[in-house]
Amino acid sequence: MTNVAIENPSHTHAADDAQLNASFARQPILNRDGMLCGYEIKVLEPAMPVSAESADTPAAAAQTDTQTEASPDTDADAQANRAPDPAQLVMQAVIRGLIHGNLRGALTGHPAYVDVSREMLLDDAILRLPAERFMLELSPSMVVDDALILRIVQLHGRRYRFVLDDVTQPNETFAKLLPYVEVVKIDIARAPAALLPKLSSVLKSAGKLLIASGLDAQADFETAHGLGFDRFQGYFFARPQTSMTRRVSAPRHALLNLLQLLAGEPTVAQLEAELKLNPVLVMHLMKLANSSGLAVGHKVTTLRDAINATGTDRIARWTQLLLYADGRKVALEDDPLLQLAATRARFMELAIERLPEAGRDEADAAFLTGVFSFVDAVFGGSLESTLNVLTLSRPIQSAILQREGVLGLLLSAVEALERGAWDEIAMLCERLKPLTVEEVAQMGLAAGAWAGVADRSAEGLERIED
DSSP states (O other), rough: OEEEEOOOTOOOOOOGGOOEEEEEEEEEETTTSSSSEEEEEEEEOOOOHHHHHHSSSSHHHHHHHHHHHHHHHHHHHHHHOOOOHHHHHHHHHHHHTTTHHHHHHHHHOOEEEEEEOOOOOOOOGGGOTTTEEEEEEOTTTTTOHHHHHHHHHHHHHTTOOOEEEESSSHHHHHHHGGGGOSSSEEEEETTTTTTTTHHHHHHHHHTEEEEEEEEOOOHHHHHHHTTSEEEEEGGGGOOOSSSSSOOOOOOHHHHHHHHHTTTOOOOHHHHHHHHHHOOOHHHHHHHHHHHOOOOSSOOOSHHHHHHHHHHOOOOHHHHHHHTTTOSSSSOGGHHHHHHHHHHHHHHHHHHTTSSSOHHHHHHHHHHHHHHTTHHHHOSSSOOOEEEHHHHHHHHHHHHHHHOHHHHHHHHHHHHHHTOOOHHHHHHHHHHTTTOOOHHHHOOOOOOOOHHGGGSSTTOOOOOOOO
């Protein structure tokens, strides 16, 4: 969530001091190699204050007309004191929010795909969006005329890029906008299956980059991948896979053994003995201790010193998140599974701290709930059996398996945020007071930003390889 103050120096009403808040959520977009390459931005537009809405009521309009007829000379003053158009205030709040630092951090260097209305395109406020960071999505229901086409051409000349969004099958708007877009996003779940091969072939021949959206199952991803789609949007990558695409690697087995030991509050000697059986883990732990500023004043040269400098709590979190790391040599900020796990875990930790009587133990439990909420995507098989192996507490298991308790409600909230399901978030916040929808969105962005730089922070995520 981004707070945006709308200023109108010429307007003297009390409502001028009010702030309009636009909230944002993000959905990952993956490339053909399964790595992050962008985020779809889901926007919750701010609600207009009553005072601003009342400016457009019939009574207010009649009063303005009467004043204008009675005093023609005061026309300029009346215009200066007239309340701004509510729709324009909302649009300005969204645009200002899109360029706010909170959202930028959560993008972790990837481009943002954002829906734009006809009104936004025609308003010069849109020029505040950096062209290199945003892909502008055009709805197939948008009214297209000569004025809009001219504006798109003008914006294209300023290096803005356009996406034809939410396509299910060609229509008149599709035909009018197609020459001006670089990307076409097709809703795989709603488009006729028989039409997809021909539609994708024609668009690829026309040089368009294709995004398949609505992918929540591995089979849907494989279908779109086989048709030559370039980008993929959905949470298929966080589901258990029957194929061996994401097999359990030897380092993951080592990480799991280490986690089981850490769950029992081991001594330094026990940790040292376990780590010595895993040279790869030793290498990364030594690197972590020396690069993250944990060993102040001297270089860490022994494994025992590295354990003492890092601490068991930090080693545990590092190990938990590394379970999700891809076996290939990829940057962690481009690894969708690890980013999702880290973002969920950090969100849960931030959110529970806003609730009454939440302490360090509750924050730790919240982090664990988030980080292991889809661990079956790594190991396959039953989620319940995997959680049992990890020896998680019953409240954490109940939250993950049945969405029970406060932890279950928070997990449901972050899952709704991932979908941009704002109404569902509002209902959950009624049960999570004093947490609000705006705070949930704000924490989601903060968690995403944290996950994106975790490998370069004192949290010490380091790349681990097969």
